[in-house]
Structure formats: structure tokens, C-alpha cells
Amino acid sequence: MHLNVFTQCSPAPQFKGMWRVPGDRTATGYRSLEYWTARARQLEAACVDALFFADIHGVYDVYRGSWAPAVRHAVQIPSIDPALLLPALAATTRHLGFAVTYSTTYHPPFECARLFSSLDHLTGGRVGWNIVTSYLRSATANGLGDYLDHDERYDRADEYVRVTRALWEESWDADAVVRDAGRDTFTDPTRVHEIDHHGRWFSVRGPHQCEPSPQRTPVLYQAGSSPRGIEFAARHAEVVFLTLADPTTGAEPVADLRATAARHGRDPRAVKALQGTMVMVGRDRAEAKARAEAYNTLWSSEGQLAKWCGWMDIDLSAFPDDTPVDEIRSQASHSFLGFLRRLTPDRTWTVGDVKYLVSRPRRPRVDAPVTLFGTPEQVADRMEQWLEVADVDGFNLIPCPPSGGVDDICDLLIPELQRRGLFRTAYDPLESTLRERYFGPGNRTYSDPARAGAIREG
């Protein structure tokens, strides 16, 4: 099974209020190199596949039409840029991979290509790009371009990925760099090519500014599971970050993702599905329950509301509680409403229901949606169920609380998975890049027979 640990360079990456857990180190550590290098070494000792960094642009200002609740409760603000950490984390580890979120909506593709080639060189081929189209309207207030509608953002992202892949894969021949002092030639210019891209969104001539890195194209991750998001993932992604409710209802979306990949001529198993899920583990039932209850007293309802309203671009405070949420048009993330629909397909979710669901603390239950909770044995049982019933390839574990939760994953959960033979006890020395960890030794570069030679044509 594949295991990533999810984080963000901010005080309380996912569960609002958790920065207040006594002794948790993320609240101040998120901006310290010492904290992140220790974290990376800890995850490598536990043989984790990769550390996954979420990242956003803009501020959550939808709830009550103000960013004050988000700022007060540290809703992904303050935050620093995760890409800058990678060289330091790579220098302190040898095997751990790193996935960095980078938005196709707010950066030019030429810069993206150069950044990820640089990171791939500096990490020795251990980098992945989590491709997101983003959702916060507020980012556009900072000179980052115009707000595009949901599907248009994906149209732009399709072209964006074609441009970056052309820069990574077509611009420099493998033997372009000759370093021939006798001929006074560092690079043979006949083996470097312009990509000459002219599309609806971008005009990029090239050539790419970096020589080929170990993986050329970083491992392509994707997050966003509306029908348009799945279409995008099935076309481009190698690893997909899903947030499914439970193994039984999760089986259909995973099968749908694989079937859509097959329709695009891809091997359905070449798309790895990772279930993103909160993890809270205790040594025994009493400890797990006591932890959950203690954390619940620190839960920030207002912070949760600020986050969800930003995700949905719907100000839940502005509608009567009996308004069906389906009737409110939104251009932000459709994944979260889709998640609610799958949770209870026959129910009409109202504004009041969503407010209640997102703002109340989570009940400690072994079978709660999007949650892995309990003793290491209970959590491992549930993970096995996910693998068998939903056919996921692994997990993007979201630790709760942010630092203590990582300790529990490494010290309690992973040893139990290893005892069951479900998770590696050492990295395979033949896998030198992140892509090889997913697709086996020798698979260093993006390989997609159905699309070979068709990067620019799309």
C-alpha cells in the first residue's frame, strides 16, 4: 500500500482549533526548517512514500463576507511556500518523496516547469506536483489574474499541463548536454528545441530553461473530484487524492476514475487512487476515546465554517437554514457537495445541515466517514477494508493533531501495518525516484503509451 502524510506549512493544516493542543509543535514549527527536517527524517524512518504539502493562494473571506474568522482561527493563514523547503528536506533524507501543490490558475506554466525541474534536480528525482485549479476568489484581488469559472479553470489546466509536459519532455534531448571542452560546447544546440505552443490560454515558445532532470516530468498528482475534475485526472494524473466517505460508497468513484482513464487509452492501474482521511490513533480504546474527547473541546466551529464556506464559495451565514444547498450556484469546489451527496444520496442537504455537519466536533467512531479512528488494530482493519472494498491503492493520511498525529502514525499505526505485511519495512534500493516507488524500478519518467507524441496536440 502507498502511504503519504498530508500537511501544509501553516499552524493547523486541516482541523481548525488543533493548533491549541498542548505541546503540538506545528503551530510555531510550520515556519522553521528545524521542525520540517525533523519531520522528514521521522517519516523516512517509518518508510512513508511521500510528504504531501497542500498550498493555497488567497484568504478564506466567504463566511460572513470577511477574512477575520479565517485569520483568527488560522484557516490556512498564516502560511509559507512549501516549495522552498524541499532542498533542505532532500538534503536530510535519501528516500522520502515530496508532493507540492501548485495551482494552474495562479502561475504561468513556464515558471511552473522551471520550478519543478529545479526541485527534481535538487531532490534527485523525488518530487511530485499536486495539480490544483484552486477555488478562492480572493486570490484574484492580489493581482493573480481573473477569476475563472469552475470548468474553464480545468480547460486552462488541460492546456497548462500540455505546455509543461512539452517543456519537460520535448524540449531537451537526453543527449543534449555534451560538456565537450575540446569542442567548446556545453550543450549541443541542435538537440534543444522550441516547443512553439500557441493555444487558447498560453503562448510559449521555449526552449525549456533546465536540462532534463531525473524524472523529467514530476509525478503528477491531482486533487478535485467533480466530474470535470475526474476527467482531468483520468487524462493526466498518476496519483489522485480523493476524499471518499467510506469504503462501500467509495468503490464507485474509484471504479469510475479507472474506467475514465481506460477511455483515454490509459492503463487503469496506472492511476493510483489515494484516500485522504483524518487519522487519530490511541494505544488502546480508552486512550483513543480520551484523545478524541480532549481534541473536541478545542475544536473551532467558526474556523471550520470559514474553511468550508471558502471551499464551496457559499456564505452559509447568508441563507436561511432550510435552503437546499444544491440550489445555490457555486464556481468553487464541487467535490465537497459531491461528497455530501454520496454520504446520503437520498437526502436534500440544507444550509442548516451543512452548518451542523461541518461545525460540530467529530464523534469518535471507528466507522465515521473520512476518518480512521481507534487503536492501531482497529485502524489497520479499516484500512484493509478500504483496499479491498473501495480498491484504493493507499492513503493520504491527515494527522490529528498536526504533530502528535504524525508521531502516532509513525510509532503506532505503521508498525501494525508492517506486522500485517501491508506496508514496507525498508525502501527498495532499486527505486531511486518517487515515480519508481509508485510504478516499480526502472519507471523513472512519465510513460503513457496512449499519449506518447501527443502532448501538444492534446
Ligand SMILES: Cc1cc2nc3c(=O)[nH]c(=O)nc-3n(C[C@H](O)[C@H](O)[C@H](O)COP(=O)(O)O)c2cc1C
Ligand atoms: C481533496 C482536495 C484537496 C485539494 N487541495 C487543494 C490545495 O491544496 N490547494 C488548492 O488551491 N486547491 C486544492 N483543491 C481544489 C481543487 O484543485 C479544485 O480546484 C477544486 O476542488 C474544484 O474542483 P472540483 O470541483 O473538481 O473539486 C483541493 C481539492 C480537493 C478535493
